[in-house]
Amino acid sequence: MRPLDALVNALPEGRVLTDPDVIDSYARDRTFLEPGKPLAAVLATSRDDVVTTLKWATEHRVPVVPRGGGTGLAGAATAGDGAVILSLARMTAIRELSPADEIAVVEPGVITADLDRAAREHGLMYAPDPSSYEISTIGGNLATNAGGLRCVKYGVTRDSALGLEVVLADGRILQTGRRTMKGVTGYDLTGLFVGSEGTLGVITAATVRLRRAPAAPPATFAAEFGSLREAGAAVSAIMAAGCQPSLMELLDRATLEAIDDWRNIGLEPGTMAMLIGQSDASDGEAVVKRMEQLCVDNGSPFVAVSSSPQETEELIGLRRMAYDAKERLGACLVEDVCVPRSVLPDMIMAIEAAAVRHGVKIATVAHAGDGNLHPVFIFEHGTAEPPPEVWAAADDVFTHALQLGGTLTGEHGVGLLKRRWLALETGPVAQEMQQGIKAVFDPLGLLNPGKAI
C-alpha cells in the first residue's frame, strides 16, 4: 500500500484531496509565491483528524504544511514538493463563549470577524482585527501573531491568547496556558506557539480573551497633510497627549493616488499624506476634537470629522480599499517593517528614497500609532518573482528599518519571504536557540519546514 493510501484509509471519507489542480489552490497564500507539488491536502474537521494526519506523517516522514484561510502575506502557508497540506478551515466551532469570564474557546477555523460578531452579542469584542479579518481564521492569526487596526489600543493576537490545545508532530496532545487572566505556572508555551507559523505544532483549539465592546460607535477623523513629516509629527503629538486612539492609520501620496485613480476621491495636488484616526472611548467625540486640533497645530490644512456612521464608513473605507487599489496597478510585494514611533517619518522618507533610487513604485500605508509600515512594492503582473530592482529596494528598506532600531516584520511574519534577512535581525545565538526549540517540539523537522526561523 502506498503511504498516501494509508492516510486515506485512516481518515473518514472525503478528508483527503489528491487532484493536483485542487491541491494547488490549497498550496498558496496571498503572496506571488509559486508552490511546489504537494502530495495531498487534508481537510480536517476534528482534532482526531489532525492527530491521525500527524501520526501518519511522522511514520512516513512526510512534511506537513498547516493552513487556515490562506490570507498570509509572507508565504508561511506556501506548500512545497511532497508535502501534505493540513487545512484547519473546517474546524469552525466556537466551543464556548463565557461573558462572565470574558473568554471564548474556539477552533482554529473560526473566521476572525465571526468570533468578534459572536462576542458582540454579549456586549464583548474580540479585539485583534487584521485587515483580512472577514476571511482570515483565528488559527492563522495565532500562527502569525496577527496585528490589525485596533491593536494600537488593544494589542496583537498574542495579547488575547490565554491557552492552546496543540497536536505535536508525533500526534501527542499538548495543553498550554489557562482560562484565567493571569498565570505563571511554568514557561509561557502559549506565547511561544503564537507567531511560530505552524513550525512547532498544530493548534486545534484556543482559549482567547474577549474585551468589553465600547458602548457607542467610535468617533472618527481624517486629516490631510502637505508633508509626511507634518503627519508624523501629528501622530507623535496625538500619542504624547495620551489620546489613546483605537485606530491611527497613515496613507502616503502614492496610496492616495492609487485610490483616487480608482474611485476619484478628489485628491488635492498638495496632499502628501492622510491620517485617519478613531477614538472608541466614552468621551470619544471630545478626544477626536483634541486629535483634530493637534493635526491643525501640526500643519494640516483640512480635517474632516465624521458626523454619522455613514461618514465614518466612508473615511475608514478609504483605508480599507488601499490594498485593492494597489492591486489594480500591478503585482504587489506587501512589506511590513515596524520602527520606534518617533522615527516613523524618517522611515517613510527612507522608503521614498529607496523607490527613487531603484526606480520602483512603492505605496505605503502605516499603522502609524504602532510605527508599523506596509510599503507595497508594485511591479508588473505576470512575473513569477518580483524583478531584481524590487528586491534591491526592499533590501534598502529592511536595512534602514533595522538601522532605525526597527524590525523586519511587525505583524505578517517571516514565512518564506523574509528568511534571507532574518539573520540580520536575530543574530546567531538567537537563531541557534530557536533551532533548538524547534527540535524539542518537532525533532524530525516535519512541521512547515523552512518557515519562520
Added chain:
Amino acid sequence: MRPLDALVNALPEGRVLTDPDVIDSYARDRTFLEPGKPLAAVLATSRDDVVTTLKWATEHRVPVVPRGGGTGLAGAATAGDGAVILSLARMTAIRELSPADEIAVVEPGVITADLDRAAREHGLMYAPDPSSYEISTIGGNLATNAGGLRCVKYGVTRDSALGLEVVLADGRILQTGRRTMKGVTGYDLTGLFVGSEGTLGVITAATVRLRRAPAAPPATFAAEFGSLREAGAAVSAIMAAGCQPSLMELLDRATLEAIDDWRNIGLEPGTMAMLIGQSDASDGEAVVKRMEQLCVDNGSPFVAVSSSPQETEELIGLRRMAYDAKERLGACLVEDVCVPRSVLPDMIMAIEAAAVRHGVKIATVAHAGDGNLHPVFIFEHGTAEPPPEVWAAADDVFTHALQLGGTLTGEHGVGLLKRRWLALETGPVAQEMQQGIKAVFDPLGLLNPGKAI
C-alpha cells in the same frame, strides 16, 4: 588553586562574598524556606561580571542562583548547598528613557518604583506594580512575571517587556525582542524568559514599555459587604459594566480583623468583606460613582468615596497594610491561586471551608478584577516549615482552584514552593517540552536548578 579562588581572581576586587553569615542573607527570599550552604555570593555591577561568573560556573560545573531584591514569595531565589548566588541588585542603571517612543532600557537591579518615578517625570508610568514595588527589582519582576494592583487594567510584567539582553549559562550574549511596539521575527524568546525564574539565562538589560500616566490622581472607593458572595457579585457587575477599574481589591473578614487588631479601623461585626476600587480614567469620578452604585445594588450597606488624596491614601493604605498585619499574627505561607473571575466567590468559600476543615487560620486578599487570590496561611512563628495541617489546607485550596479552571499561581511563580503540585496543572507532555527547552538554553542544568518547572 581552588575553583572559587579562580572566580575571585577573575572578577574586580570586592565582587565576591564568602563569609557564611553574610552569604546567608543573600540566600533567602521572603518565604520561610531555609537555604542550604552556598559557596559564595557575587555582587555583579556589569554585564561583564555576569559573563565572567557564568563562564566560571560552566567550567567548574557550579550551580548559579540569580537574585534581585529577594522579595519573592515562592522560593525561586532560595540558594542551595554549593551554589554561587549571583546578585543583580547593583546593576541599577536606567540606560535610556525615551518619552517619544515610550520605552526605557534598564538594568535588572533597578527598583520597580524608581523606574515608575523616572517615567513620571516625563508624563509616563511603568505600569506593573507588585505590592513589593518599593523594594523589588525589574529583574526579579521579569523573572517571576510579576503582577500587581494595576495589572487589572494594564497587564502583567510580560505585557511591558519588549526585549531582553541575556547572558546564557555558557557566557554567550543573547539579544531577544525589539524596541518596537510590535514584531514577529522568529519565536517569542522575550516572553519565554519572562517568568522563567532565572532557569534559562541571566537578564542583564530589558527594554520595557512605558505608558501615558493618567493626568489626575485616580478616583477611589471602599465598599463594605455583609457576605463574600455579594462582594463577588459586585466585582462581576463592575467588570461587566465596562468600568475598567485601575485597581479592584477584595479583603476578607480575617484580613480586616488582622488590620483592625493592629490599627483599630472600627470594623463592624457584620462586615464580612471589603472591596477597594479605583478608576484612573479621565472621567474617573463618574466611573467611581457607577461602581459605588453597583456595590449598593449588590447589597453593600456602606460605600466610602474618597474626596481627597489623603483619604485615598488611607483607603489604599488598608490594602497595603494587609500583609504586615498578618505577619504580626504568625509566620505566613502566602499563596496565589487565580481562577476565572465568575467563580471568585466559590473560590473564597472553598478557602474558608479548607480553613475550617483543617483548623487553620487563613486570611485572604484578592486582586478581584483578575480573579487572583492571596490566601495567607498563618501558623506559629519559629517552626522551620508550615505544620502538616497547613499543607493539607493548601492542598485543598490548590486542588479546588484547578477544579474551578484556575491556576496554582497567578503572579508569584512556582519557585520551590509549588513544585509538588506542578504536574497536576501542566501535565506530562508540557513538562517534557519545558524540560526540553531548559536543556536548549542550559544543557548542564546549572541555572537555578530545581526551580520553576
